[in-house]
Amino acid sequence: MAMETTAEAPVPVRTVLQAVGGWIGRLGRIWVEGQITDLNARGGTVYMTLRDPVANMSVRVVGPRGVFEAAGPAVTDGARVVVHAKPDFWINRGTFSLSAIEVRPVGVGELLARLERLKQVLASEGLFRPERKRPLPFLPGKIGLICGRDSDAEHDVLQNARRRWPAVAFRVENTAVQGSYAVGEVMEALRKLDADPEIEVIVIARGGGAMEDLLPFSDEALVRAVSAARTPVISAIGHEQDSPLLDLVADVRASTPTDAAKKAVPDVREQLQLVRQLRDRGRRCLAGGLEREWHWLRNVRSRPALADPVREIERQSEQVLALRDRARRCVASALDRAGDELSHTRARLVALSPAATLDRGYAIVQREDDAVVRDPADVKDGERLHVRLSGGRLAVTASGGEEP
Numbered sequence: 001m002a003m004e005t006t007a008e009a010p011v012p013v014r015t016v017l018q019a020v021g022g023w024i025g026r027l028g029r030i031w032v033e034g035q036i037t038d039l040n041a042r043g044g045t046v047y048m049t050l051r052d053p054v055a056n057m058s059v060r061v062v063g064p065r066g067v068f069e070a071a072g073p074a075v076t077d078g079a080r081v082v083v084h085a086k087p088d089f090w091i092n093r094g095t096f097s098l099s100a101i102e103v104r105p106v107g108v109g110e111l112l113a114r115l116e117r118l119k120q121v122l123a124s125e126g127l128f129r130p131e132r133k134r135p136l137p138f139l140p141g142k143i144g145l146i147c148g149r150d151s152d153a154e155h156d157v158l159q160n161a162r163r164r165w166p167a168v169a170f171r172v173e174n175t176a177v178q179g180s181y182a183v184g185e186v187m188e189a190l191r192k193l194d195a196d197p198e199i200e201v202i203v204i205a206r207g208g209g210a211m212e213d214l215l216p217f218s219d220e221a222l223v224r225a226v227s228a229a230r231t232p233v234i235s236a237i238g239h240e241q242d243s244p245l246l247d248l249v250a251d252v253r254a255s256t257p258t259d260a261a262k263k264a265v266p267d268v269r270e271q272l273q274l275v276r277q278l279r280d281r282g283r284r285c286l287a288g289g290l291e292r293e294w295h296w297l298r299n300v301r302s303r304p305a306l307a308d309p310v311r312e313i314e315r316q317s318e319q320v321l322a323l324r325d326r327a328r329r330c331v332a333s334a335l336d337r338a339g340d341e342l343s344h345t346r347a348r349l350v351a352l353s354p355a356a357t358l359d360r361g362y363a364i365v366q367r368e369d370d371a372v373v374r375d376p377a378d379v380k381d382g383e384r385l386h387v388r389l390s391g392g393r394l395a396v397t398a399s400g401g402e403e404p
Contacts, residue, residue, distance in 0.1 A: 014091070021089040024096065032098065033082045033106070034058075035180045036075065041065055050083060050098070051180040053219070058180075061085060063100025074105040078179065080215075081105050115218050119245055122220070127227045133251045134232045136264065140200035142169045143264055144193035144231070146186055149174035153205040153236070153257040160261035165268050171199060177206040182216035187225050194229045201264050202229065204246065205236040205257040217244035226250060236260035358390040 003019065005011050034050035037058070041047075046068045051058040061083060068075055075081060082105075085098035122128065143161070147154040154172065161168050173189035176182045186204065193199050204226075206217070216222065217237045226233050227249050235250035236257045247253040254260035305312050350356055358364070365373040366386045373379055379398045387394040 017089075017091045017094055021091050024087045024089045027087045029084060029086050029101065031082055031084050032059075033080065036077055036079050036081055037180065039075075039077050041068075046100075050081075053080065053180055053183065053215070056181065056184055060095070060097040061100050062088075062097050063103070067100050068103055071103040071105055075103055079105055115245065118218070118220055119248070122223060122245065122249070127223065128248045132227075136232050136234070136252060137200050139165070139266060140168075140264065142171060142196075142198045142200060144196065144199040144202040145170050145172045145205065146175055146189045146193070146202065147172070147205045147257075148177040148207075151177070151205075151207060153177075153207045156257040157203060157205050157236070157261045160258050161265045164261065165265045168265050171196065178209065178213040178216060183219045183222050186216065187222055190222075190225055190229060190233075194231050199231055201234060202231050203234045203236060203254075203257075203260050203264060204250070205260055206238065207257070208239045214238055214244050217246040222246065223249050234260050234264055355390070358388070361390075364388040 003011060003015075032050060033053075035053055036048050037051050038049040039046070044065050046063055046065050048061050049058045050061045063085075071081070081103055083098065083100050084102040084104075085100050087096070088099045089096050126132065145154065145157055147157070154174075158170060158172075161170070171193065173193060175185035175189050177186070190202065190204070193202050204217075206214070214237060217235075223245050226235075226246060232251040234252045234254055235244075235246045236254040236259065237244050237246055239256060252263055254263050300306060354364070364387070366388065367373060368384055368386070370386075373385065379385065381399055383398045385396050385398055387396055
């Protein structure tokens with residue numbers, strides 16, 4: 001419960017410290033994981049600092065020497081351990097510490113199992129999907145480099161990159177690459193480089209080492225920070241056989257820091273050679289195309305139509321004249337045949353015409369209604385008739401029929 005105090009009725013220091021000690025005492029025993037630093041044994045007591053593997057926080061741990069000796073020789077500076085402890089508050093000094101009851105080193109097998117579980121969780125969230133990875137620019141204007149100070153990784157990246165492209169520019173952020181400070185410093189360097197608009201690629205590089213030394217690059221917070229970065233990230237941690245989780249989430253994985261330089265920067269000699277090859281190829285293609293067109297032009301010029309155009313016109317004129325004469329002959333022949341047929345038809349028509357019969361002395365007798373009289377018995381006495389002769393028509397009157 002909160003103490004009710006005023007400026008006129010304050011409480012003494014001992015009361016405050018006793019209340020704090022009582023609150024902490026009610027926490028009970030807990031299991032705490034961290035990294036050992038400042039391990040020191042004095043007499044039968046061991047003192048050490050247990051540092052958080054990610055945040056810049058630590059707590060003092062005190063315990064009997066026998067508790068630490070029971071944990072084995074693996075309990076040394078830099079080791080990750082799990083401590084079963086009781087929170088303790090020293091009222092006389094106003095200091096907080098943990099009283100160690102049991103210490104267990106975190107083995108490699110357990111670390112690998114934790115990393116595998118974390119890997120499955122991150123993979124299920126899609127952080128390792130290939131479609132999330134961004135392509136690297138062909139020639140970045142400025143490259144950000146996160147590495148240890150004066151490290152071989154820094155030297156390898158800078159020297160190999162400048163050897164491949166001398167004009168390449170770098171912004172180097174030196175951080176801790178192992179230990180309890182590594183994750184925080186690398187994340188801060190990543191944030192600074194990612195906020196710089198001139199940085200087009202970020203390289204996170206570290207040389208080889210034991211698995212425990214590379215654990216910061218499998219930290220969940222760092223992996224998520226790289227996944228959220230807007231700038232493409234190249235991971236170059238350890239050697240070919242090392243595979244921290246940072247390699248899976250990075251846009252490009254390099255087997256070594258030297259390989260990271262090769263992936264980030266093109267080789268100027270290779271590019272010049274490629275330009276020469278493409279230029280030669282272009283020349284060959286252009287020369288081949290011109291040669292084909294020139295050959296086609298020569299073939300066209302050698303054709304009779306272009307070699308002697310007048311001869312072709314004469315030939316076409318001869319064909320036109322021949323076709324004209326042929327047409328004339330065909331038309332004349334057709335007219336002759338038609339004239340002969342017309343004469344024959346006319347002769348037949350004249351031979352069969354009634355006028356020809358009349359010319360031979362015959363006559364046609366017709367009534368006034370132009371009906372032809374075929375039998376004298378059909379004619380009545382005094383009936384008006386018309387007689388048609390070769391030279392014209394006569395009007396007659398019938399008078400008595402005679403026997404034939």
